[in-house]
Amino acid sequence: LERTFIAIKPDGVQRGLISEIISRFERKGFKLVAIKIVKPSKEFAQKHYHDLKDRPFFNGLCDFLSSGPVIAMVWEGEGVVKYGRKLIGATDPQKSEPGTIRGDLAVVVGRNIIHGSDAPDTAKDEINLWFKPEDLV
Ligand code: ATP
Ligand code: MG
Numbered sequence: 733l734e735r736t737f738i739a740i741k742p743d744g745v746q747r748g749l750i751s752e753i754i755s756r757f758e759r760k761g762f763k764l765v766a767i768k769i770v771k772p773s774k775e776f777a778q779k780h781y782h783d784l785k786d787r788p789f790f791n792g793l794c795d796f797l798s799s800g801p802v803i804a805m806v807w808e809g810e811g812v813v814k815y816g817r818k819l820i821g822a823t824d825p826q827k828s829e830p831g832t833i834r835g836d837l838a839v840v841v842g843r844n845i846i847h848g849s850d851a852p853d854t855a856k857d858e859i860n861l862w863f864k865p866e867d868l869v
Contacts, residue, residue, distance in 0.1 A: 737847075739847040741845055744846055747845070753833060769802070816849075817850065
């Protein structure tokens with residue numbers, strides 16, 4: 733069954749949105765197969781966002797991801813990569829639809845509270861970066 737990597741970023745944790753976000757994935761019917769709370773180092777954040785290393789916001793983005801605790805999760809279900817992105821909404825919360833996590837709960841792109849893998853192959857890479865195989869149930 734398909735799996736995706738989802739992370740509640742430091743702003744989402746700090747704002748008390750953990751249960752709100754988890755419940756949206758649960759209510760949809762996806763299955764939580766791994767979860768942990770972790771404060772990533774900047775080096776780890778750079779690995780996670782390596783595809784964006786040439787973007788002007790890369791340094792600030794990695795500083796931000798490593799600024800506090802993150803909830804790292806793996807969710808499983810049919811179509812979970814694509815539909816997970818749908819639950820999350822567009823990258824820029826000004827463009828995400830109401831009803832999505834970012835549309836309902838965030839305002840600016842640099843504080844968009846949640847990450848979701850963008851394709852099945854990046855999902856595999858991200859799950860391997862954040863979790864050991866034995867962490868998954
Ligand atoms: P994520 O990978 O976090 O799930 P995404 O896939 O919707 O988000 P990406 O293009 O992968 O979007 O960008 C990664 C993150 O970089 C975004 O979630 C956002 O926090 C930040 N970001 C993207 N574009 C900008 C920008 N123009 N200015 C500042 N930060 C940005
Ligand atoms: Mg992305």
